[in-house]
Amino acid sequence: MTGPLAGKRALITGSSHGVGRAAAFLFAEQGAEVILHGNQNMADADSAVQEIGPRALGAVQSDLMMPGAGRELYDAALHLAGGRLDIVVNNAGIHWETSIDSSDETWEANWAGILQVNLMAVADICRAAIPEMKESGGGEIINIASRAGYRGEDKDHMAYAASKGAVLSLTKTIARQWGQHGIHAYALAPGWINTRMAPQNAAGLAAADSEIPIGRMAEPEEIAAMCAFLASGACSSATGSCIDINGASYVR
Numbered sequence: 649m650t651g652p653l654a655g656k657r658a659l660i661t662g663s664s665h666g667v668g669r670a671a672a673f674l675f676a677e678q679g680a681e682v683i684l685h686g687n688q689n690m691a692d693a694d695s696a697v698q699e700i701g702p703r704a705l706g707a708v709q710s711d712l713m714m715p716g717a718g719r720e721l722y723d724a725a726l727h728l729a730g731g732r733l734d735i736v737v738n739n740a741g742i743h744w745e746t747s748i749d750s751s752d753e754t755w756e757a758n759w760a761g762i763l764q765v766n767l768m769a770v771a772d773i774c775r776a777a778i779p780e781m782k783e784s785g786g787g788e789i790i791n792i793a794s795r796a797g798y799r800g801e802d803k804d805h806m807a808y809a810a811s812k813g814a815v816l817s818l819t820k821t822i823a824r825q826w827g828q829h830g831i832h833a834y835a836l837a838p839g840w841i842n843t844r845m846a847p848q849n850a851a852g853l854a855a856a857d858s859e860i861p862i863g864r865m866a867e868p869e870e871i872a873a874m875c876a877f878l879a880s881g882a883c884s885s886a887t888g889s890c891i892d893i894n895g896a897s898y899v900r
Contacts, residue, residue: 651678652679653680656680656735657729658680658735658879659682659683659725659729659735660684660685661685661738662686663693663696664687664692665689665843666739666868667792667871668684669684671737671875672684673699673872676701680735680879681705683725683729684696684706685707685709685721686707693707694707706728708725712740712764713764713765718770718773718776719772722736722772726776732780733777735789736787738773738774738790738792738815741765741766742761742762742808743808743845744805745804746759746805746806762807762808762811763810770791774822774833778826781826781830781831782831787830788878788881789819789834790833791834791835791836792836792838793813793819793837794808795838795839795897795898796812797812797837798816819833820835820888823887824888832887833888836871837890837891838866838893838894839866839894841867841868841871842868843868859897861895861897865895866893
């Protein structure tokens with residue numbers, strides 16, 4: 649099969665639904681072989697593997713809330729890929745609400761959980777990928793951050809904003825330190841995306857759309873399209889960049 653991603657093998661985390669699922673389908677359409685990831689929705693990840701067909705090498709179940717799970721997920725995906733991964737898309741994340749009026753126990757537990765999934769698991773996967781990619785001659789790492797990492801978030805999602813700001817710095821450091829080895833790292837900073845993480849009631853949806861100049865949320869396929877472009881290596885000089893995809897709701 650030909651295509652801009654032909655011959656490449658990709659791990660896409662959080663690919664049982666939403667952006668990750670859209671990216672898995674698009675990568676396969678463009679010639680890549682893909683490894684999916686799920687946890688509680690593992691049945692959906694397995695279903696996506698069946699729908700994608702031969703270009704899906706399998707799905708790995710992993711609870712990224714658990715310390716060390718990122719490394720284990722990468723190792724399992726590397727095995728499914730036959731010992732070489734060219735692309736990693738760190739898409740899995742959580743967006744828990746945590747008020748400053750929460751109990752100390754809730755505050756600490758939620759911050760720890762959000763940082764574990766949104767930052768530490770991403771860092772662990774990157775840590776595992778870098779030496780493998782260095783040995784094989786390079787690769788593409790795409791980390792899904794958020795506009796919140798730059799502009800901040802509402803008062804009940806400080807931990808989410810902090811985790812995504814750290815992902816931006818992580819990405820830039822990887823790009824600066826391993827670019828000479830052919831490893832390119834990019835971050836995407838979406839605003840609201842039309843997934844289950846977005847508001848699910850009419851009032852919340854109206855409020856979200858009202859702050860977006862183009863009048864609507866991004867679709868998962870739009871984020872997937874940017875991931876595919878970056879994964880292709882067509883513009884490797886963009887390594888270290890953070891690309892905003894938020895309908896001009898936050899312009900830097």
